[in-house]
Every structure is written in C-alpha cells, then in structure tokens.
Amino acid sequence: MNFKLGDFVRFVDEKREGYITRIIDNLTVGVTDTDGFEIPVALSNLTHVHGHSSAAVTQVSNQPQAIVATEEFRNTGIFLAVAEDHKASAVVHFTLINSTSYQLLLTLATDKKGAYRGEFASQIQPKTAQQIYSANLADIEIWPEFIFQVLCFTPANLKPKSPIEIVKKFKAKDFNGAKKEVKEINKYAWLLQLDEPVPLIDAQKLKESFFRGTSAKQEVKVPGSEISLHIEKLRDDHQFLTQSEIINIQLAHFQQTLDAAIVHQLPSIIFIHGVGNGTLRHHIHKVISKHPQVKTFMDARKEKFGFGATEVVFKNSL
Structure with a gap:
C-alpha cells in the first residue's frame, strides 16, 4: 500500500490515528497524532482511513486542476506554490501552476549531497495546476536541492521558447515572507516564479553608476523614539x-x-x-x-x- 505525506492513517495494532508528516525511510514514517506528537511507525502497522485520502486532505491533488483560461496567448506565468497541508500543517505541498498558454513538459529531480532522485515527470496542460512534491517544513535544513526542467510546447506559429532549468536550494528565509492568496489552489502559499523574465540592463544607468563615486549613500530614515x-x-x-x-x-x-x-x-x-x-x-x-x-x-x-x-x-x- 502506498503512503504519502499528508495521508490520514490508522494504526493496525492500537486505537490511534494521525497524519503522515515525515518519511523516515522506505519502511518507516513519522505520524503526528491528535495530541500533536510525531511517532515513528512501520508502514506495515498502518492503514489508510476511508474518506481521508491525500486528495481529500489537500485541495490540489496530483491530478491537474483547470484554471480559467483567457483568449490571449500568455507567454509567461509558470509558478511554484508552496502551501501548508489543509490538515497536517507540518507538511507543505509543492504545486506547479501553469498559467501560460503552453503545454509544459516538466521534470523534477532532487540532489541530496550527490544522491539524485527523479521525483516527478508529466505533461502539464495550459491553465492547470498540479501538485508535484511534498515535504516536512521542519526538515527544511536537510531538504535536497531541487532541479526543475521545463520544455514549453505549443502548436501555434511561435518561435520555440528556450528550455527552462532552475536549481533551487530552499532556506528558511524563503518562507519568512508573507504568503499570498493563490486562487488556482484556493489557499495562501509562498510563490516562486520559475520563468521570471531577466531584467533588462539600462546601459546609460550602468555607465552613470561607474562615475557616481562612493559618496552616494543609501538614505536611512531617522526612527521614532x-x-x-x-x-x-x-x-x-x-x-x-x-x-x-x-x-x-x-x-x-x-x-x-x-x-x-x-x-x-x-x-x-x-x-x-x-x-x-x-x-x-x-x-x-x-x-x-x-x-x-x-x-x-x-x-x-x-x-x-x-x-x-x-x-x-x-x-x-x-
């Protein structure tokens, strides 16, 4: 039986239930019970609770969810939303939001100190969102490095878009900012744009900065008492x-x-x-x-x- 982070499970040998909040190894997971304590449990000692599957707990499952489409062709808008689980708040789910007009060919691999693992691969249709990964937020310091690779496809008469590859090592500071309301998943989440345009460099301003000297200092406002x-x-x-x-x-x-x-x-x-x-x-x-x-x-x-x-x-x- 397959178990995932966020699954609601019941112990086979005792009257206890909880959510899977940590994957310890191939045979053991951490289950947080109703008292808030995380307990290591063998997978063989767990069973799913009917009506409490991962799809029921999270509002975005591993199946693509449609987003309202627009007629205008949208060239950019590939986002990664990281949101806490609806019930097991220690667990966060990574959702790829494709608000572009492209069909995406997406792969996600992880690198944990040289140990690589393919985590997800799929086609993601235009104007859809799909959950691609889950993790325990408390373990962020030992999270692997994430490698996102994206190909953008459209049958329209457009010049092919360059492949996107982003290597991201998440740190605690990435989750210090405010969460934003993400309508595509109907939750508040931290957002990262994977296809964020590279800012254009103003050559004149760059030239002026070379001759500005070191006298220009950043203004610091006087605080109140x-x-x-x-x-x-x-x-x-x-x-x-x-x-x-x-x-x-x-x-x-x-x-x-x-x-x-x-x-x-x-x-x-x-x-x-x-x-x-x-x-x-x-x-x-x-x-x-x-x-x-x-x-x-x-x-x-x-x-x-x-x-x-x-x-x-x-x-x-x-």
Whole structure:
C-alpha cells in the first residue's frame, strides 16, 4: 500500500490515528497524532482511513486542476506554490501552476549531497495546476536541492521558447515572507516564479553608476523614539502568518530600527514588544546584551508598558 505525506492513517495494532508528516525511510514514517506528537511507525502497522485520502486532505491533488483560461496567448506565468497541508500543517505541498498558454513538459529531480532522485515527470496542460512534491517544513535544513526542467510546447506559429532549468536550494528565509492568496489552489502559499523574465540592463544607468563615486549613500530614515513591534502594526496580512513567520518579521524590523538608531546617533530608543510568552523579549535582550554600541538596557516605563517594552541606551549618549 502506498503512503504519502499528508495521508490520514490508522494504526493496525492500537486505537490511534494521525497524519503522515515525515518519511523516515522506505519502511518507516513519522505520524503526528491528535495530541500533536510525531511517532515513528512501520508502514506495515498502518492503514489508510476511508474518506481521508491525500486528495481529500489537500485541495490540489496530483491530478491537474483547470484554471480559467483567457483568449490571449500568455507567454509567461509558470509558478511554484508552496502551501501548508489543509490538515497536517507540518507538511507543505509543492504545486506547479501553469498559467501560460503552453503545454509544459516538466521534470523534477532532487540532489541530496550527490544522491539524485527523479521525483516527478508529466505533461502539464495550459491553465492547470498540479501538485508535484511534498515535504516536512521542519526538515527544511536537510531538504535536497531541487532541479526543475521545463520544455514549453505549443502548436501555434511561435518561435520555440528556450528550455527552462532552475536549481533551487530552499532556506528558511524563503518562507519568512508573507504568503499570498493563490486562487488556482484556493489557499495562501509562498510563490516562486520559475520563468521570471531577466531584467533588462539600462546601459546609460550602468555607465552613470561607474562615475557616481562612493559618496552616494543609501538614505536611512531617522526612527521614532518608541517603536512598536506588534505584528498588526507591521503587516496587514498577519492573520495568515505562522508563529515562526511572525517572530522573524518582528526581529528583522527590530534589527533594522536598531541599526538606524545607531547610524543617527540617537541617545536611546524604546522597543514595544509586548509580554506574550516572552520569546520576542528574550531574543531582543540577547542581541542588545552583546551589542558593542549598547551602553545598557532596561524595562521601559513600567507604569505604561509593564514588562512589555525595553529601552536601549547607546554609548554615544550623554
């Protein structure tokens, strides 16, 4: 019996169910039960639960899904959407979205430290979407390198398009940005365009840059005296972000503002991080406690913020 990431399964020898969230080896998988614990289980000890196949769990199966077509021939628009599983959020599914007018001949291979494996090969019709791969997001550091190869075919009277080959090694930062609503799969997902046009180089601007000298510096805005790190102040789409995405966005904004305050030689600055579970406060204190430009730091205005804000005093202050 074939099992895939995201499949809902039942244990044969005990009353327990869950979703497959990890492929350990050819004989063993990790199953996350209703309590949120992942348990290694032999494939021989599992059975599918009727009505809970992978196609039922995910909104885009391995069968092509039609996208509303347009009459105008579309030359570009090959996207890779990476979305969390509808039920097993630890699992992400890779969906190839072909919004072009071409018929695509697609192959996906993976390279894990020199060990190559063909993962997917198929024809993908124009204006369709097809799931091509699944993985555990927590294992991103050990994900293989992805090799996408695409041929574009059309019977129309058009000059043949050059083959596309993209080699991609995903990193955690690739999933720090906001997910976008992808109507083709009816989910929010991270999007990567595989046929993104190469930007044209303006020869005149390039020539001017050679003679501009090193005096031109990037403008850094002066930050305010109180900086809110609450996610609703930073992102309009915060309700669609995971906890790890939120903390990464908050820390990036904190670091950017801290650097700006140092550049403009501010005497001090207050970061409003809230109380919560203390994770953001812990990370902020860890950074500023070792920063060479920080003189000291303390809880800021407890009568107003309680323990939800930190004031940073810089060494250049009087």
